[in-house]
Amino acid sequence: MKSMKYATAIGAGLAAALAMAAPAGAQDTVSMGVVSFLSGPAAGPFGVPARNGAEMVIDAINSGSLPAPYNTKGFAGATIEADFLDEAGGNTKQVAEYRNLVQKRGVDVVVGYISSGSCAALAPVIDELETLTILAICGTPRVFEEAPRKYSFRTMAHATADNVAAALYIRDMFPEIKSYTGVNQNYAWGQDAWRDFNLTMNKVMPNAKASDKLQFPKIFAGQYGSEISALALDDAELVHSSFWDGDLEGFIFQASPRGLFKNKKVLFTVGGTAAYRLGKRMPEGLIIGARGPYGILVRDRDTELNKWFIQTYFDRYGTYPSGPAYQFGQAILATKIAYDKAGAAAGGFPTQAQVIDAYTGLEFESFSTTVKMSLGGGHQATTENPLGITYWDADAAEVAVKDVKFYPAECVMPPDGETSVEWIEKGMSGAKC
Numbered sequence: 396m397k398s399m400k401y402a403t404a405i406g407a408g409l410a411a412a413l414a415m416a417a418p419a420g421a422q423d424t425v426s427m428g429v430v431s432f433l434s435g436p437a438a439g440p441f442g443v444p445a446r447n448g449a450e451m452v453i454d455a456i457n458s459g460s461l462p463a464p465y466n467t468k469g470f471a472g473a474t475i476e477a478d479f480l481d482e483a484g485g486n487t488k489q490v491a492e493y494r495n496l497v498q499k500r501g502v503d504v505v506v507g508y509i510s511s512g513s514c515a516a517l518a519p520v521i522d523e524l525e526t527l528t529i530l531a532i533c534g535t536p537r538v539f540e541e542a543p544r545k546y547s548f549r550t551m552a553h554a555t556a557d558n559v560a561a562a563l564y565i566r567d568m569f570p571e572i573k574s575y576t577g578v579n580q581n582y583a584w585g586q587d588a589w590r591d592f593n594l595t596m597n598k599v600m601p602n603a604k605a606s607d608k609l610q611f612p613k614i615f616a617g618q619y620g621s622e623i624s625a626l627a628l629d630d631a632e633l634v635h636s637s638f639w640d641g642d643l644e645g646f647i648f649q650a651s652p653r654g655l656f657k658n659k660k661v662l663f664t665v666g667g668t669a670a671y672r673l674g675k676r677m678p679e680g681l682i683i684g685a686r687g688p689y690g691i692l693v694r695d696r697d698t699e700l701n702k703w704f705i706q707t708y709f710d711r712y713g714t715y716p717s718g719p720a721y722q723f724g725q726a727i728l729a730t731k732i733a734y735d736k737a738g739a740a741a742g743g744f745p746t747q748a749q750v751i752d753a754y755t756g757l758e759f760e761s762f763s764t765t766v767k768m769s770l771g772g773g774h775q776a777t778t779e780n781p782l783g784i785t786y787w788d789a790d791a792a793e794v795a796v797k798d799v800k801f802y803p804a805e806c807v808m809p810p811d812g813e814t815s816v817e818w819i820e821k822g823m824s825g826a827k828c
Contacts, residue, residue: 422473423474424476425469425473425474425503426500426504427476428502428504429453429723430481430489430492431443431481431507431531432481433479434483436615436617436640436642436645437509437615439641440644442481447712447720448721448727449477449723451724457469462703465732470735471735471738482508486516489513490520493520493521497526504730506727507726509531509719511533511534511582512582513533514533521546522544522545522547527546527751527754531550531722533549534553535553536555537583539774539775540814545751547774548775549776550768552686553815554584555807555815557665557684557780558637559802559819560802561662561664561684562592563599563806565682566599572600573604575631576629576634578619579611579636579637584637585611588637589609589637594816606629610625610626615640619646620649622646626659627659634659634662635664637664643668644669656678666785667690668685670683670690671691671715674793679785680785681784682784684781687718687722687779688781690721691795693721694715728759728762732753732759756768756769757773764778770810779807780801780802780804781799802828803827803828805826
């Protein structure tokens with residue numbers, strides 16, 4: 396399923412709404428806080444590309460230069476004034492800075508957050524302060540599964556999709572696998588990722604057995620000698636990892652000379668973020684995802700929006716966009732669509748309540764995929780999810796992927812109102828694959 400059918404009816408409806416979007420009357424600007432890792436080990440692989448993607452799309456919205464049907468200026472005509480903030484420093488710091496953004500600086504909307512820890516800590520604070528907040532990446536499914544959220548939206552799929560798709564890919568591409576293990580960061584993100592992958596493997600490959608020697612190093616540990624030794628000694632044929640940030644790249648650098656990638660099949664659900672950064676140092680034969688249809692896995696997706704995103708990003712930053720750039724750009728785009736839709740319905744600049752109503756259940760064509768806000772009562776997005784295998788393209792002199800398979804959103808995410816764990820344990824009832 397390497398190509399996809401785009402929702403023409405959705406696109407036509409959005410085009411009409413955007414064409415009718417009213418110019419700003421009561422408000423000429425929308426103030427926005429954009430939060431990503433701008434320092435520390437997550438900055439280079441994740442935070443800076445995320446910031447770049449957001450900045451690029453904001454500038455295009457303000458100038459009205461996005462491809463149609465999104466080529467109207469601003470959020471319902473209002474210019475975006477963005478302030479970029481650093482997510483580094485831990486959950487307590489992020490909560491304090493969020494309060495400062497809302498209570499002291501009075502921003503209209505907050506967009507961002509990469510770490511699952513940040514989003515888990517902020518979820519109740521967002522409810523308390525009643526401010527529209529768009530979670531751009533953070534993967535833990537718990538945010539919208541543990542409680543209803545009125546003011547929060549997440550514009551990409553959560554981690555269950557990554558790990559269900561990963562297990563299905565192993566079943567489809569490597570049915571001979573009989574044993575597997577994992578190395579995942581020891582916090583909500585890594586724990587949830589392993590749980591969902593293992594539960595799905597139990598259903599789709601019941602003859603494959605999980606190791607009892609799982610590795611859960613601390614996030615940002617940096618050194619993985621003991622974990623690599625344990626994995627090398629483990630009889631398991633496959634290694635699952637949801638490593639991201641500098642931990643992913645550090646692990647690859649440390650494991651490569653020790654032959655781990657030659658002796659084991661290794662699956663990195665967030666491996667796409669390392670491809671362009673590592674170049675020829677990226678091992679061949681890795682099974683990688685990109686937390687959805689982003690980055691290297693959609694490099695050849697031939698749509699006007701995707702071609703614009705790739706070329707504009709390359710011209711501006713000198714490299715191809717990775718997943719975080721797409722994901723933050725997608726969050727900004729979704730927010731424009733919601734503001735414009737709400738403004739068109741209101742006949743003027745919309746209130747926050749009207750924007751929230753427009754955001755809830757929104758369906759739209761993004762840069763590389765169709766997004767449906769169909770879970771969490773219309774606050775949690777679903778998208779398709781691909782994986783592929785790395786190789787070195789000598790003709791292009793760059794890392795590429797082969798054997799890419801796309802799994803539909805309805806195949807890898809639970810129906811609304813059912814938690815990921817419940818759904819997987821019941822055998823993913825109703826999945827449309």
